[in-house]
Amino acid sequence: MVQLLENDIRTRDVLDWKGVHLFHFQGSSCSQKTRIVLNLKRVEWTSYHIELPKSENLNERYLGINPRGLVPTLVIDGEVHIESNDIVSLLDARFPEPRLIPEGREAEMADLLRHEDDLHLDLRTISFRFTQPRGRAPKSEEVLADYRAGGSGTVLGKPDPNKAVEIDFWQRIARDGITDEAVRVSAGRFRESFDDLDRRLGSAPYIMGERLSMADIAWFIYVNRLVRCGYPVERLHPNLFAWFAPLRARPDFAREVEVSPEIQRAVEENHRRQREAGQTLVDVAGL
Numbered sequence: 544m545v546q547l548l549e550n551d552i553r554t555r556d557v558l559d560w561k562g563v564h565l566f567h568f569q570g571s572s573c574s575q576k577t578r579i580v581l582n583l584k585r586v587e588w589t590s591y592h593i594e595l596p597k598s599e600n601l602n603e604r605y606l607g608i609n610p611r612g613l614v615p616t617l618v619i620d621g622e623v624h625i626e627s628n629d630i631v632s633l634l635d636a637r638f639p640e641p642r643l644i645p646e647g648r649e650a651e652m653a654d655l656l657r658h659e660d661d662l663h664l665d666l667r668t669i670s671f672r673f674t675q676p677r678g679r680a681p682k683s684e685e686v687l688a689d690y691r692a693g694g695s696g697t698v699l700g701k702p703d704p705n706k707a708v709e710i711d712f713w714q715r716i717a718r719d720g721i722t723d724e725a726v727r728v729s730a731g732r733f734r735e736s737f738d739d740l741d742r743r744l745g746s747a748p749y750i751m752g753e754r755l756s757m758a759d760i761a762w763f764i765y766v767n768r769l770v771r772c773g774y775p776v777e778r779l780h781p782n783l784f785a786w787f788a789p790l791r792a793r794p795d796f797a798r799e800v801e802v803s804p805e806i807q808r809a810v811e812e813n814h815r816r817q818r819e820a821g822q823t824l825v826d827v828a829g830l
């Protein structure tokens with residue numbers, strides 16, 4: 544669990560906040576997952592929308608709350624929690640109805656969620672090339688300098704290595720773009736994971752068996768994003784698609800993954816150009 548220590552936090556007023564507060568962004572996969580969990584549990588929460596395209600996550604105030612500069616962040620009765628999988632696990636413990644982590648299967652769930660988190664930069668790699676174009680350098684050197692300098696720079700009292708990984712990602716894509724090779728590697732990792740899920744879903748309606756669990760919510764978000772990028776889930780993983788389609792039709796899931804009409808148009812225009820150039824996700828990754 545990543546509950547920040549008081550010394551990690553520079554924006555001190557949040558330590559006095561009562562109730563449940565979520566810093567999130569509509570289009571962020573980890574935020575979408577967290578909001579679906581809050582919806583299912585009917586938790587009342589206060590929303591703070593952080594515009595990632597405007598780098599609001601890297602300003603002094605937000606870095607003072609989450610030194611890692613990522614969304615989501617949960618503030619609950621003055622406790623500050625980061626890392627979406629830790630946040631949803633905490634929500635399951637504090638608001639147990641309905642239970643989304645089956646009792647006695649916590650370790651198995653932790654493995655499934657860790658694996659999902661390990662693919663986060665792969666998701667970003669594919670999203671940045673196959674959803675709406677974000678320009679060559681989504682974070683300028685100036686913004687990255689503020690990021691480097693802002694906040695305490697510590698998580699649980701120790702210098703946070705994740706920040707350097709993030710800065711490296713932004714500098715790499717500004718330098719090289721999202722290369723074909725990076726797409727092939729990331730898509731290959733998803734294909735392997737989706738094959739595993741497809742096998743599980745061949746013998747049960749949900750990833751962990753008979754009931755919807757946190758694993759379904761977490762992987763739903765990834766499958767949804769990959770489908771939007773043009774990954775052929777139905778053709779390559781039919782059981783996974785049969786599981787995904789009814790979840791995608793549920794209003795409490797659909798609402799959280801909705802995109803604005805302008806973004807949808809930009810994605811479609813990007814796909815049209817990619818089809819003309821023989822550069823779709825299927826073409827580049829050889830799916």
Ligand SMILES: N[C@@H](CCC(=O)N[C@@H](CS)C(=O)NCC(=O)O)C(=O)O
Nearest residue numbers: 571572573595613614615626627628
């Ligand atoms: N492991 C983290 C990953 C969080 C993460 O990378 N969030 C993304 C949005 S999905 C973000 O904040 N990106 C920063 C940006 O795009 O500037 C978690 O699960 O919370």
